[in-house]
Amino acid sequence: xxxxxxxxxxxxxxxxxxxxxxxxxxxxxxxxxxxxxxxxxxx
Amino acid sequence: xxxxxxxxxxxxxxxxxxxxxxxxxxxxxxxxxxxxxxxxxxxxxxxxxxxxxxxxxxxxxxxxxxxxxxxxxxxxxxxxxxxxxxxxxxxxxxxxxxxxxxxxxxxxxxxxxxxxxxxxxxxxxxxxxxxxxxxxxxxxxxxxxxxxxxxxxxxxxxxxxxxxxxxxxxxxxxxxxxxxxxxxxxxxxxxxxxxxxxxxxxxx
Numbered sequence: 001x002x003x004x005x006x007x008x009x010x011x012x013x014x015x016x017x018x019x020x021x022x023x024x025x026x027x028x029x030x031x032x033x034x035x036x037x038x039x040x041x042x043x
Numbered sequence: 044x045x046x047x048x049x050x051x052x053x054x055x056x057x058x059x060x061x062x063x064x065x066x067x068x069x070x071x072x073x074x075x076x077x078x079x080x081x082x083x084x085x086x087x088x089x090x091x092x093x094x095x096x097x098x099x100x101x102x103x104x105x106x107x108x109x110x111x112x113x114x115x116x117x118x119x120x121x122x123x124x125x126x127x128x129x130x131x132x133x134x135x136x137x138x139x140x141x142x143x144x145x146x147x148x149x150x151x152x153x154x155x156x157x158x159x160x161x162x163x164x165x166x167x168x169x170x171x172x173x174x175x176x177x178x179x180x181x182x183x184x185x186x187x188x189x190x191x192x193x194x195x196x197x198x199x200x201x202x203x204x205x206x207x208x209x210x211x212x213x214x215x216x217x218x219x220x221x222x223x224x225x226x227x228x229x230x231x232x233x234x235x236x237x238x239x240x241x242x243x244x245x246x247x
Contacts, residue, residue, distance in 0.1 A: 005207070016110060016112070020088070
């Protein structure tokens with residue numbers, strides 16, 4: 001989607017297990033939910 | 044990465060629910076929530092600099108509820124203009140303000156008044172005159188086109204029902220060559236229609 005809008009150099013730079021230890025950890029595991037850092041540039 | 048939203052999702056209910064949850068986080072960050080908050084979480088799980096967080100007012104760090112760390116993506120250059128979409132209580136915003144320095148500008152956008160008030164108070168406490176917090180929505184950013192060097196956002200745009208419009212707004216406000224430092228949650232699996240319509244799952 002970011003590329004389609006016009007961004008370039010789109011890159012997922014890092015992942016985070018941000019729901020570990022919360023009451024929603026099980027839901028996050030069930031649906032494969034995690035945090036990411038994404039870098040993109042406007043040309 | 045699943046980004047589509049069912050067209051019949053009640054977005055007004057979603058918006059009110061989001062505002063309600065984050066107003067509670069602003070008022071009582073130690074309350075019972077389904078997500079982590081605070082500086083210790085940010086340092087231990089997201090890799091924030093604990094010393095930098097300790098130098099910020101507790102009021103601004105205790106309500107932090109981000110899920111990634113945009114500051115690790117790329118350095119913010121001195122004198123730059125940065126916009127933080129969904130700045131909340133201001134932790135990321137104040138770190139960005141420190142990075143760009145007094146010759147730069149740090150503009151926070153949030154739709155929750157209680158959070159915006161906390162961010163403004165933090166900026167005042169730190170003497171950051173180059174910080175401004177505006178009430179607004181990610182789908183209609185109150186920011187001039189082609190005016191910003193960096194847009195950062197942390198755990199906010201996943202809550203918007205129209206991701207394409209939100210990303211288009213980021214693209215609009217960035218200058219050519221500007222950078223989007225984006226932290227958010229993603230869903231690795233395809234979701235059923237009933238799951239996509241479940242407001243409780245959108246907000247928690």
